[in-house]
Amino acid sequence: MLDTPLAKVPTLSLADQAVDPDRFAADLGGSFRRFGFAIVADHGIPDDLIARAWAQTEALFAQPDADKRGYYVEGAGGARGYTPFKTEIAKDAKHVDLKEFWHVGRELPTGHRYAGEMAPNIWPAQPDGFKETFVELFRAFDTAGDKLLSAIARDLGLAPDWFDLAVKDGNSVLRLLHYPPIPMDAEGVRAGAHEDINLITLLLGAEEAGLELLDRDSGNWLAIKPPEGAMVVNVGDMLQRLTNHVLPSTTHRVVNPPPERRAHSRYSMPFFLHPAPDFLIKTLPQTVTSSNPNRYPTPITAHDYLHERLVEIGLIKK
Structure with a gap:
């Protein structure tokens, strides 16, 4: 077993938001301020939908490599469809990540104003029902994300619906991740040290050991192991x-993983919650103080910020 000490990230219940929204917001904000992470149970995504999604994710990645690569779009930054093993690299890392993944984005109607910035989805021929499952799961993540953003807004002293317009038709991405079995002498790790790009990430599948956060207080790596079925949520750079x-x-x-688990695959499903492409990331005035001056006096659109970061991690070439 891995011997990394566990992070004491509290487990919160999203159901508590309906009972005492101020308390839930304060607890979520407190966990974020301390760890940048929270664990959220009772998130509302149906168990049967999650089980169906896991089964189809495993079936997708079990297909021959040549079949999967048929859904890879060269030069598209991995926005949709398949991204092959050893493609993504963490910023400033020496080795590429030991993973492959598939991206599902928002389904936009024909002629939508964001069609130029948000690529259409790519749907595989197999497994059966894949599109229906992941359109439904995307919507369920969207709903959970909206509730969490409402709590974040409340914690920051904003109106509970402050993020609604920011994320309406946002460029969120549901990533299906497969970390294949690895040899004992593998170079690199399954996912190198990094920060996420988006507003918040909602993650299913962290029960399998391996996810670690860098504790800012001690400088030590701490393991995150949520209760079965709970979601790990973390703050992104936006x-x-x-x-x-x-x-x-x-x-x-x-x-x-430890030697006894290296022959096993690891799967996870992070939902990277993004604002709309034209949302202007502009420092909130209430977060600027004499002891915390504005670090970002020049605003940037979410689209431009995302592009900069995708270049850094090797998904888009300069």
Whole structure:
């Protein structure tokens, strides 16, 4: 077993939001300020939908490599469809990540104003029912994300619906991740130390050991192991920038498993919640103080910020 000490990230219940929204918001904000992470149970995504999604994710990645590569779009930054093993690299890392993944984005109607910035989805011929499952799961993540953003807004002293317009038709991405079995002498790790780009990430599948956060207080790596079925939620760089680092984006990684688990695959499903492409990431005035001056005096659109970061991690070439 991995011997990394566990992070004492509290487990919150999203059901408590309906009972005492102020308390839930304060607890979520407190966990984010301390760790940049929270664990959220009772998130509302149906168990049967999650089970169906896991089964179809495994079936998708079990297909021959040549079949999967048929859904890879060269030069598209991995926005939709398949991204092959050893493609993505963490910023400033020496080795590429030991993973492959598939991206599902928002289904936009024909002629939508964001069609130029948000690529259409790519749907595989197999497994059967894949599109229906992941359109439904995307919507369920969207709903959970909206509730969490409402709590974040409340914690920051904003109106509970402050993020609604920011994320309406936002460029969110549901990533299906497969970390294949790895040899004992593998170079690199399953996912190198990094921060996420988006507002918040909602993650299913962290029960399998490997996810670790870098504790800003001690400088040590701490393992995250949520209760069965709970969701791990973390702050992304867009929210960190928007809040002038009041809500910090924490460095995290997925380390290689112990010897007895190296022959096993690892799967996870992060939902990267993004604002709309034209949302202006502009420092919230209430987060600027004499002791925390504005770190980002020049605003940037979410689209431009995303492009900059995709270049850094090797998904888009300069």
